Amino acid sequence: AVGEAINTDIITLTRFLTEEQTKHKEATGDFTLLCHALQFAFKSISYYIRRSTLINLTGLAGASNATGDDQKKLDVIGNDLFISAMRSCGRVRLLVSEEEEECITFDEFPTARYAVACDPIDGSSNLDAGVSVGTIFSVYKLEEGSKGTKEDLLLPGTEMVASGFTMYGASAQLVITMKGGGVNGFTLDNNFGEFILTHPNMRIPKKRAIYSVNEGNSLYWEEPVKEYINGLKFPTEEGGKPYSARYIGSMVADAYRTLLYGGIFAYPSDKKSPKGKLRILYECAPMAMVFENAGGLAVNSKMERMMEVIPEHIHDRSGIFMGSEQEVQRVIDVHQKHQ
Ligand code: AHM
Numbered sequence: 001a002v003g004e005a006i007n008t009d010i011i012t013l014t015r016f017l018t019e020e021q022t023k024h025k026e027a028t029g030d031f032t033l034l035c036h037a038l039q040f041a042f043k044s045i046s047y048y049i050r051r052s053t054l055i056n057l058t059g060l061a062g063a064s065n066a067t068g069d070d071q072k073k074l075d076v077i078g079n080d081l082f083i084s085a086m087r088s089c090g091r092v093r094l095l096v097s098e099e100e101e102e103c104i105t106f107d108e109f110p111t112a113r114y115a116v117a118c119d120p121i122d123g124s125s126n127l128d129a130g131v132s133v134g135t136i137f138s139v140y141k142l143e144e145g146s147k148g149t150k151e152d153l154l155l156p157g158t159e160m161v162a163s164g165f166t167m168y169g170a171s172a173q174l175v176i177t178m179k180g181g182g183v184n185g186f187t188l189d190n191n192f193g194e195f196i197l198t199h200p201n202m203r204i205p206k207k208r209a210i211y212s213v214n215e216g217n218s219l220y221w222e223e224p225v226k227e228y229i230n231g232l233k234f235p236t237e238e239g240g241k242p243y244s245a246r247y248i249g250s251m252v253a254d255a256y257r258t259l260l261y262g263g264i265f266a267y268p269s270d271k272k273s274p275k276g277k278l279r280i281l282y283e284c285a286p287m288a289m290v291f292e293n294a295g296g297l298a299v300n301s302k303m304e305r306m307m308e309v310i311p312e313h314i315h316d317r318s319g320i321f322m323g324s325e326q327e328v329q330r331v332i333d334v335h336q337k338h339q
Protein backbone atom coordinates (compact mmCIF):
# COMPACT_ATOMS: atom_id res chain seq x y z
CA ALA A 1 0.00 0.00 0.00
CA VAL A 2 1.03 3.58 -0.51
CA GLY A 3 3.18 4.86 2.33
CA GLU A 4 3.62 1.42 3.82
CA ALA A 5 7.37 1.86 4.17
CA ILE A 6 7.03 5.37 5.55
CA ASN A 7 6.78 5.86 9.27
CA THR A 8 4.01 8.36 9.90
CA ASP A 9 4.09 7.90 13.66
CA ILE A 10 7.40 9.61 14.29
CA ILE A 11 8.72 9.98 17.82
CA THR A 12 10.41 13.33 18.02
CA LEU A 13 12.45 14.36 21.03
CA THR A 14 9.66 16.81 21.88
CA ARG A 15 7.10 13.99 21.91
CA PHE A 16 9.46 11.73 23.86
CA LEU A 17 10.00 14.39 26.52
CA THR A 18 6.26 15.03 26.84
CA GLU A 19 5.61 11.31 27.25
CA GLU A 20 8.38 11.06 29.86
CA GLN A 21 6.90 13.98 31.77
CA THR A 22 3.45 12.41 31.98
CA LYS A 23 5.05 9.30 33.54
CA HIS A 24 6.07 11.43 36.52
CA LYS A 25 3.00 12.72 38.34
CA GLU A 26 5.04 15.11 40.47
CA ALA A 27 6.69 16.69 37.42
CA THR A 28 6.29 20.45 37.06
CA GLY A 29 7.50 20.66 33.48
CA ASP A 30 10.68 22.49 34.47
CA PHE A 31 12.93 19.64 33.42
CA THR A 32 11.10 19.29 30.11
CA LEU A 33 11.61 22.99 29.42
CA LEU A 34 15.28 22.66 30.26
CA CYS A 35 15.57 19.78 27.79
CA HIS A 36 13.92 21.87 25.09
CA ALA A 37 16.60 24.50 25.64
CA LEU A 38 19.31 21.84 25.45
CA GLN A 39 17.80 20.64 22.21
CA PHE A 40 17.98 24.12 20.73
CA ALA A 41 21.61 24.47 21.82
CA PHE A 42 22.48 21.23 19.99
CA LYS A 43 20.64 22.27 16.84
CA SER A 44 22.32 25.64 16.68
CA ILE A 45 25.81 24.33 17.47
CA SER A 46 25.33 21.68 14.80
CA TYR A 47 24.30 24.37 12.31
CA TYR A 48 27.41 26.50 12.86
CA ILE A 49 29.77 23.52 12.81
CA ARG A 50 28.35 22.44 9.46
CA ARG A 51 28.77 25.92 8.01
CA SER A 52 32.08 26.77 9.66
CA THR A 53 34.34 26.37 6.62
CA LEU A 54 32.02 28.57 4.56
CA ILE A 55 31.57 31.40 7.01
CA ASN A 56 35.10 31.86 8.32
CA LEU A 57 34.60 30.01 11.58
CA THR A 58 37.67 27.78 11.40
CA GLY A 59 40.80 28.47 13.41
CA LEU A 60 41.68 30.07 16.70
CA ALA A 61 39.80 32.78 18.55
CA GLY A 62 43.06 34.10 19.99
CA ALA A 63 42.51 33.25 23.67
CA SER A 64 42.78 30.24 25.93
CA ASN A 65 40.11 28.79 28.19
CA ALA A 66 39.87 27.93 31.89
CA THR A 67 41.96 24.80 31.52
CA GLY A 68 44.60 26.45 29.35
CA ASP A 69 43.57 25.09 25.94
CA ASP A 70 43.69 27.39 22.93
CA GLN A 71 40.14 28.37 22.15
CA LYS A 72 38.81 27.93 18.64
CA LYS A 73 36.30 30.39 17.22
CA LEU A 74 33.73 27.61 17.35
CA ASP A 75 34.56 26.88 21.00
CA VAL A 76 33.56 30.44 21.77
CA ILE A 77 30.40 30.35 19.68
CA GLY A 78 29.35 26.93 20.99
CA ASN A 79 29.85 28.16 24.54
CA ASP A 80 27.86 31.35 23.94
CA LEU A 81 25.01 29.44 22.30
CA PHE A 82 24.89 26.96 25.15
CA ILE A 83 24.96 29.60 27.89
CA SER A 84 22.28 31.64 26.18
CA ALA A 85 19.99 28.61 25.81
CA MET A 86 20.44 27.68 29.47
CA ARG A 87 19.88 31.23 30.67
CA SER A 88 16.80 31.86 28.58
CA CYS A 89 14.94 28.74 29.68
CA GLY A 90 14.77 30.20 33.18
CA ARG A 91 15.07 26.81 34.87
CA VAL A 92 18.84 26.74 35.43
CA ARG A 93 20.45 28.25 38.52
CA LEU A 94 24.08 27.22 37.92
CA LEU A 95 26.10 26.42 34.84
CA VAL A 96 29.61 25.04 34.60
CA SER A 97 31.23 25.08 31.18
CA GLU A 98 34.62 23.82 30.12
CA GLU A 99 35.14 27.19 28.49
CA GLU A 100 34.40 29.26 31.62
CA GLU A 101 36.81 29.39 34.52
CA GLU A 102 34.10 30.27 37.03
CA CYS A 103 30.71 28.71 37.57
CA ILE A 104 27.98 30.92 36.04
CA THR A 105 25.10 31.75 38.37
CA PHE A 106 21.85 32.92 36.86
CA ASP A 107 20.84 35.24 39.68
CA GLU A 108 17.86 36.45 37.68
CA PHE A 109 16.33 33.03 38.41
CA PRO A 110 17.02 32.57 42.13
CA THR A 111 14.45 29.82 42.53
CA ALA A 112 15.53 27.76 39.49
CA ARG A 113 16.16 24.22 40.70
CA TYR A 114 18.61 22.81 38.17
CA ALA A 115 22.36 22.95 37.64
CA VAL A 116 24.01 22.01 34.36
CA ALA A 117 27.60 21.17 33.45
CA CYS A 118 28.72 21.08 29.83
CA ASP A 119 31.55 20.79 27.39
CA PRO A 120 30.00 22.81 24.53
CA ILE A 121 32.37 21.48 21.85
CA ASP A 122 34.38 18.48 22.90
CA GLY A 123 37.16 17.28 20.64
CA SER A 124 37.68 20.72 19.15
CA SER A 125 41.18 19.84 17.92
CA ASN A 126 39.27 17.91 15.23
CA LEU A 127 37.09 20.83 14.13
CA ASP A 128 39.07 22.29 11.25
CA ALA A 129 39.51 18.83 9.71
CA GLY A 130 35.77 18.27 9.64
CA VAL A 131 36.05 15.29 11.99
CA SER A 132 33.22 14.56 14.43
CA VAL A 133 33.02 16.59 17.63
CA GLY A 134 30.28 16.79 20.23
CA THR A 135 28.58 18.48 23.16
CA ILE A 136 28.48 16.71 26.55
CA PHE A 137 26.04 17.67 29.31
CA SER A 138 25.02 16.66 32.79
CA VAL A 139 21.98 17.90 34.71
CA TYR A 140 21.70 18.02 38.50
CA LYS A 141 18.74 18.94 40.64
CA LEU A 142 19.77 21.28 43.43
CA GLU A 143 19.10 20.41 47.04
CA GLU A 144 16.27 22.28 48.71
CA GLY A 145 17.77 25.44 50.23
CA SER A 146 21.06 25.24 48.31
CA LYS A 147 22.89 28.55 48.12
CA GLY A 148 23.43 28.67 44.40
CA THR A 149 27.22 28.55 44.61
CA LYS A 150 29.63 26.32 42.72
CA GLU A 151 29.97 24.06 45.79
CA ASP A 152 26.43 22.88 45.04
CA LEU A 153 27.85 21.17 41.97
CA LEU A 154 30.65 19.25 43.66
CA LEU A 155 28.54 16.12 43.62
CA PRO A 156 29.07 12.50 42.64
CA GLY A 157 27.64 11.43 39.30
CA THR A 158 24.99 9.41 41.14
CA GLU A 159 23.26 12.74 41.82
CA MET A 160 22.68 13.50 38.13
CA VAL A 161 19.06 13.51 36.99
CA ALA A 162 20.06 13.30 33.34
CA SER A 163 23.10 13.29 31.12
CA GLY A 164 24.13 12.67 27.57
CA PHE A 165 25.82 14.08 24.52
CA THR A 166 25.28 15.09 20.94
CA MET A 167 27.77 14.01 18.31
CA TYR A 168 28.08 16.21 15.24
CA GLY A 169 29.07 13.57 12.70
CA ALA A 170 27.64 12.59 9.32
CA SER A 171 24.43 13.52 11.11
CA ALA A 172 23.86 14.94 14.58
CA GLN A 173 23.19 12.11 17.05
CA LEU A 174 21.77 12.91 20.47
CA VAL A 175 22.08 10.34 23.24
CA ILE A 176 20.21 11.02 26.47
CA THR A 177 19.61 9.11 29.67
CA MET A 178 17.68 9.92 32.81
CA LYS A 179 18.12 8.73 36.37
CA GLY A 180 16.95 5.14 36.68
CA GLY A 181 16.07 4.99 32.99
CA GLY A 182 17.44 3.61 29.77
CA VAL A 183 19.49 5.27 27.06
CA ASN A 184 17.81 6.66 23.95
CA GLY A 185 19.39 7.90 20.73
CA PHE A 186 17.94 10.53 18.39
CA THR A 187 19.05 11.67 14.94
CA LEU A 188 18.62 15.28 13.85
CA ASP A 189 16.55 15.45 10.69
CA ASN A 190 17.72 18.73 9.20
CA ASN A 191 14.62 19.11 7.04
CA PHE A 192 12.22 18.68 9.94
CA GLY A 193 14.56 20.48 12.32
CA GLU A 194 13.69 17.75 14.82
CA PHE A 195 15.59 15.07 16.67
CA ILE A 196 13.90 11.76 15.80
CA LEU A 197 14.08 8.67 18.02
CA THR A 198 16.19 6.27 15.93
CA HIS A 199 17.96 4.26 18.64
CA PRO A 200 15.44 3.39 21.38
CA ASN A 201 16.71 1.68 24.53
CA MET A 202 20.37 1.41 23.53
CA ARG A 203 22.27 -1.51 25.08
CA ILE A 204 26.04 -1.80 24.77
CA PRO A 205 27.25 -5.28 23.68
CA LYS A 206 28.76 -7.28 26.57
CA LYS A 207 32.13 -7.50 24.84
CA ARG A 208 33.88 -6.58 21.60
CA ALA A 209 37.53 -6.71 20.54
CA ILE A 210 38.01 -2.96 19.93
CA TYR A 211 40.11 -0.63 22.07
CA SER A 212 40.24 3.14 21.88
CA VAL A 213 43.11 4.99 23.55
CA ASN A 214 45.79 7.54 22.62
CA GLU A 215 48.71 5.15 22.29
CA GLY A 216 51.09 8.06 21.89
CA ASN A 217 50.93 8.34 25.68
CA SER A 218 52.11 4.78 26.31
CA LEU A 219 55.57 5.96 27.41
CA TYR A 220 53.88 7.59 30.41
CA TRP A 221 51.44 4.80 31.28
CA GLU A 222 51.53 3.01 34.61
CA GLU A 223 52.43 -0.71 34.59
CA PRO A 224 48.86 -2.12 34.81
CA VAL A 225 47.74 -0.03 31.83
CA LYS A 226 50.75 -1.16 29.77
CA GLU A 227 50.11 -4.77 30.69
CA TYR A 228 46.40 -4.51 29.90
CA ILE A 229 46.84 -2.91 26.47
CA ASN A 230 49.69 -5.29 25.59
CA GLY A 231 47.38 -8.15 26.53
CA LEU A 232 44.89 -6.93 23.92
CA LYS A 233 47.53 -6.64 21.21
CA PHE A 234 49.48 -9.82 21.95
CA PRO A 235 46.97 -12.43 23.12
CA THR A 236 48.62 -15.34 24.88
CA GLU A 237 45.79 -17.86 24.65
CA GLU A 238 45.80 -20.43 21.85
CA GLY A 239 44.32 -18.97 18.64
CA GLY A 240 43.67 -15.58 20.30
CA LYS A 241 43.24 -12.66 17.91
CA PRO A 242 44.51 -9.15 18.65
CA TYR A 243 42.01 -6.33 19.22
CA SER A 244 41.34 -3.62 16.64
CA ALA A 245 42.43 -0.07 17.49
CA ARG A 246 40.08 2.86 16.85
CA TYR A 247 40.85 6.35 18.11
CA ILE A 248 39.19 9.47 16.76
CA GLY A 249 40.39 11.85 19.47
CA SER A 250 36.89 13.21 20.10
CA MET A 251 35.58 11.52 23.21
CA VAL A 252 32.01 11.87 22.04
CA ALA A 253 32.70 10.10 18.75
CA ASP A 254 34.82 7.38 20.34
CA ALA A 255 32.15 6.91 23.01
CA TYR A 256 29.29 6.79 20.51
CA ARG A 257 31.02 4.08 18.48
CA THR A 258 31.84 2.14 21.66
CA LEU A 259 28.21 2.38 22.77
CA LEU A 260 26.97 0.99 19.45
CA TYR A 261 29.65 -1.61 18.67
CA GLY A 262 31.04 -2.39 22.11
CA GLY A 263 34.69 -2.42 23.21
CA ILE A 264 36.55 -0.07 25.51
CA PHE A 265 37.46 3.61 25.55
CA ALA A 266 40.27 4.68 27.87
CA TYR A 267 41.97 7.91 28.83
CA PRO A 268 44.03 6.74 31.81
CA SER A 269 45.89 9.00 34.19
CA ASP A 270 49.62 8.59 33.63
CA LYS A 271 53.04 9.82 34.75
CA LYS A 272 52.66 13.01 32.71
CA SER A 273 49.05 13.71 33.79
CA PRO A 274 48.65 12.01 37.18
CA LYS A 275 45.07 13.30 37.46
CA GLY A 276 44.16 12.28 33.92
CA LYS A 277 43.05 14.58 31.11
CA LEU A 278 39.28 14.43 30.91
CA ARG A 279 37.15 16.48 33.30
CA ILE A 280 34.87 14.84 35.81
CA LEU A 281 31.79 17.06 35.81
CA TYR A 282 31.23 17.49 32.10
CA GLU A 283 33.16 14.65 30.45
CA CYS A 284 33.66 11.60 32.67
CA ALA A 285 30.54 11.56 34.87
CA PRO A 286 27.91 12.14 32.16
CA MET A 287 29.54 9.50 29.93
CA ALA A 288 29.69 7.08 32.87
CA MET A 289 25.95 7.50 33.43
CA VAL A 290 25.20 6.81 29.76
CA PHE A 291 27.42 3.70 29.74
CA GLU A 292 26.04 2.31 32.99
CA ASN A 293 22.45 2.88 31.94
CA ALA A 294 23.20 1.09 28.66
CA GLY A 295 24.51 -1.94 30.58
CA GLY A 296 28.21 -1.07 30.46
CA LEU A 297 30.75 0.00 33.08
CA ALA A 298 32.90 3.06 33.78
CA VAL A 299 35.75 3.33 36.30
CA ASN A 300 38.55 5.81 37.04
CA SER A 301 42.27 4.95 37.12
CA LYS A 302 41.95 3.75 40.73
CA MET A 303 39.29 1.33 39.49
CA GLU A 304 36.61 3.18 41.49
CA ARG A 305 33.15 3.48 40.02
CA MET A 306 33.28 6.71 37.97
CA MET A 307 29.73 7.65 39.01
CA GLU A 308 30.80 7.82 42.67
CA VAL A 309 33.80 10.09 42.22
CA ILE A 310 33.29 13.50 43.86
CA PRO A 311 35.23 16.38 42.29
CA GLU A 312 36.93 18.85 44.63
CA HIS A 313 36.87 21.62 42.04
CA ILE A 314 34.52 22.19 39.14
CA HIS A 315 37.24 21.58 36.53
CA ASP A 316 38.81 18.51 38.21
CA ARG A 317 40.11 15.76 35.93
CA SER A 318 40.15 11.99 36.16
CA GLY A 319 41.44 8.94 34.37
CA ILE A 320 38.64 6.90 32.80
CA PHE A 321 37.96 3.45 31.37
CA MET A 322 34.48 2.85 30.01
CA GLY A 323 32.76 0.41 27.72
CA SER A 324 31.42 -3.11 27.53
CA GLU A 325 31.03 -4.88 30.85
CA GLN A 326 33.50 -7.67 30.09
CA GLU A 327 36.11 -5.35 28.59
CA VAL A 328 36.10 -2.99 31.58
CA GLN A 329 36.14 -5.97 33.94
CA ARG A 330 39.35 -7.09 32.27
CA VAL A 331 41.00 -3.74 33.09
CA ILE A 332 39.84 -4.05 36.70
CA ASP A 333 41.24 -7.59 36.92
CA VAL A 334 44.68 -6.55 35.64
CA HIS A 335 44.80 -3.63 38.09
CA GLN A 336 43.79 -5.88 41.00
CA LYS A 337 46.63 -8.25 40.20
CA HIS A 338 49.08 -5.36 40.58
CA GLN A 339 47.91 -4.29 44.04
P1 AHM B 1 38.79 19.09 24.64
O1 AHM B 1 37.63 19.15 25.59
O2 AHM B 1 39.78 20.18 24.87
O3 AHM B 1 38.37 18.97 23.22
O4 AHM B 1 39.62 17.76 25.02
C1 AHM B 1 38.96 16.56 25.23
C2 AHM B 1 39.33 15.59 24.15
C3 AHM B 1 38.43 14.41 24.11
O5 AHM B 1 37.37 14.61 23.22
C4 AHM B 1 39.33 13.32 23.60
O6 AHM B 1 38.94 12.06 24.08
C5 AHM B 1 40.67 13.72 24.14
O7 AHM B 1 40.60 15.08 24.44
C6 AHM B 1 41.76 13.49 23.16
O8 AHM B 1 42.97 13.85 23.75
P2 AHM B 1 44.38 13.51 23.09
O9 AHM B 1 44.53 14.43 21.95
O10 AHM B 1 45.35 13.77 24.19
O11 AHM B 1 44.34 12.07 22.68
Ligand code: MG
Pocket residue numbers: 098119121122123283
Ligand atom coordinates in the same frame (compact mmCIF):
# COMPACT_ATOMS: atom_id res chain seq x y z
MG1 MG C 1 36.31 18.38 26.27
